[in-house]
Amino acid sequence: MPGNSVGSRERRPIRRRSLLTSVGLVGISGFAGCIRSNSVEADGPAEELIQQGFAATDTDPPFETTIVVTEGTERSRVATLLKSELEDTGFFEISIEEYKWTTHLDLLTTAADENKNALFIVSWTGGWDPDDYVNMLFHSDSHPPNGLNVNQYADETVDEYIETGLEETVFDERVEIYRQLQERLVADAPVSFVRFGEVTHVWDADAVSGWQAYPLETGAYNAVYAPWADTFTKLEGSTELVGDLGSDISTTDPASMNDTASSQATQLVYEGLTGIDFDGTVQPVLADEWKRLDTTRYRFSLREGVQFHNGEELTAAHIKCSFERYEGEPREADVFDWYGDSEIVDDYTIDIDCRREYGPFERRLFDVPIVPMAAIDGDLDLESTPIGTGPYRFVDYQAGNDCRLERFDEYWFEGSETVPATAPVETVRLEVITEPASRQGALEAGNIDVSYGVPSASLADLTADDAYGVDRHVGGGFDMLIYPLYREPFSSAAVRRGCNMLLPRERIVEEVYNGVGQPAYTPISPLLEAYADEEFQERIADEYVRSP
């Protein structure tokens, strides 16, 4: 068993009592001066683990701590459920603090340095590669500000798994590494995984057909027209599709873009060498084929006759420059984490050299849009005028209001049996609607055609209503409970595992999220099926989480 989960087997006096009497007794024992107050009965496997941990760290129950959540979100109700479960054991006395999102983030990233006695409930969103779900959160190099390993977890075995997983290019080997890594994380429990989120798209069924929910939020508008993913949307009685964005766009330059809304708004404008379709399969986009020359070198052949919205024609030089322009930009790690060099073989062939053997290579290419030379020479400012090779051109963005896209008639796709050469949707307007209730209102009033952010409480009604189409899919997001590892008694893995067993996951999904999402026992989303299929999840849950 990893860590310090097996402490002394010393048995404590046994007596279960309610919180109230225990508080009363602590007072009395204080006066008496000799009665020990740590007399809480362990009446289940979880409680026994917690008791072991308390003994090993010499902690007297009830231990007072705080659960910190962001204000006004479902998470505060999760915290309430959790508080009652943990307090029921008699080992904890818990208060809940709510903060605004930024304050919460600040507290979170400084918690370990300030030795804050608090558990945090936070969400994390990963992407199409398993590394997204672990590296930033659990690698010892990812302590803030270099990552979000906020409780400063450090475990050599975990680090090693993360590093070898990243450099493994054989699929089956990778799967095995990440499965072992997940098991190790669940056994050591630096955090508890609570719930996998879902993407939920709702559309006006009379106006829109063919819509599908892309599993990752950033790709929500791929559903409009993505021939590489065999997908397009048709409209009834209109040529304009109106969707929504959850917040203002901050920038449209991919090298500094860092928020969901900006990615969503530019999804149809930019394209990369590869794409990842709705099932998670890598598909050729600007590259029509590629092969691996040796362990770190790949040769890409480019699609010919691809035009940028400003009239430039795609060549291998665009690819090289689009990668290299990330140097010195806020998102340079996206590229330079793996990119070594590239060599232009001819106009339509390029060799890319990775700095190391790199498992997620083909998937990472999806996140690096290819931009025109005008942007590289500095004649064009992508921050305000995004130009790519995608099926839609960016028309304008009225800050705070809406963002308009227009079909690009010179788009490279020539049609197939399933997808027409010309996108049926002529223009796309994305309205910024921050309030979820207003998004539902706008959809019901017919002001927008599709929304990816209606409140989860309304989904059941909308699903039952024939006037709306609903598509739900497990996404890349998960909620977790972060333990203050740097403090007793949470320095004891036994205490953390005990808490992990007590988490009322099913109730959280049903009562707080109205059945949207699913209980999570491991970090990697079941979206990446191979790494986290149901059988694996069940085995981990049975072995480490569920009480026998």
Add this chain to the structure above:
Amino acid sequence: MSLGRYVLTRISVAVPVLLGVTALTFSFIHALPGDPIDALVGFRSVSPATEASIRAEYHLDRPIWEQYLLWVRNVLVLEFGESPITGRNVAATVGRRLPATLALGGAAWLLALAIGVPTGIVAAVRRGGPADELSRLAALAGIATPNFWLGLVLLLIFGVRLGWVRVIPPDAPLASLAMAKFMLLPTITLGTASAAFVTRLLRSSMLAELDAAYVRTARAKGLRERTVILKHVLRNALLPVVTITGLQLAFLIDGAVVVERIFSWPGMGRLLVRSILQRDYPVIQAGVLLIGVSIVLANLLVDIVYAVLDPRIRY
């Protein structure tokens, strides 16, 4: 001192006030943990050289006082800089939001006065009567109703159920009929509490005046009741109302965050919230300066109205 000179003096006094306010926010915001670099790189690792060059680009590598002085120097020539987060010009960003904010705040303010003043007068004149009781109840409801609730209910009834107005702003210029129609609900949402407040304030201030000796004199010399109320009582009773509504004008313009969120209104409130979340210093500073200016102007306006209402007040 003439009114003109008074206004000039007040404006010159406002400059140090604004400097103080902006200096305070500047230091408070910098005292918070986290900086724009974190928001920019999203807690990914960037090379030290990249971080240094981003810091240098936006002067984030200088001491705070130097950053502040740089900012002041630029503001004096109306140069608000560029946002490190969006790379856009700050003056243009704020300038695009300002008209929407002014329009909504101004409309809500006018609505508050248009409802609050007549209701307040009637309530005071008919003290204890059904009209007074009704206005009391309405005012209580108006003040007690949280505006996010009122906004959502109005949207649900008139936007979703009846379909009379749009739920999100129409695709039309600010000064258009379609936009005016859309603005009805947010205006009511934002103005209701203020209207209730004005009603109650004016009622009690009128009641105090109605008992005054000059009112008896006016009535004794045979003036019509209408003249007594509107020309004498109201004029005197308005002073406290003017003070409050002046400040409310500033508040309505700066404090519409919730209403902006519900009605997807592209105003300053949402911009400021986003900027604070992302530690977008130049935008926060410009916003705070604007709020400071609006409060200073509102106060100035109040003082001028005082002088008009009460001839004894001279500056």
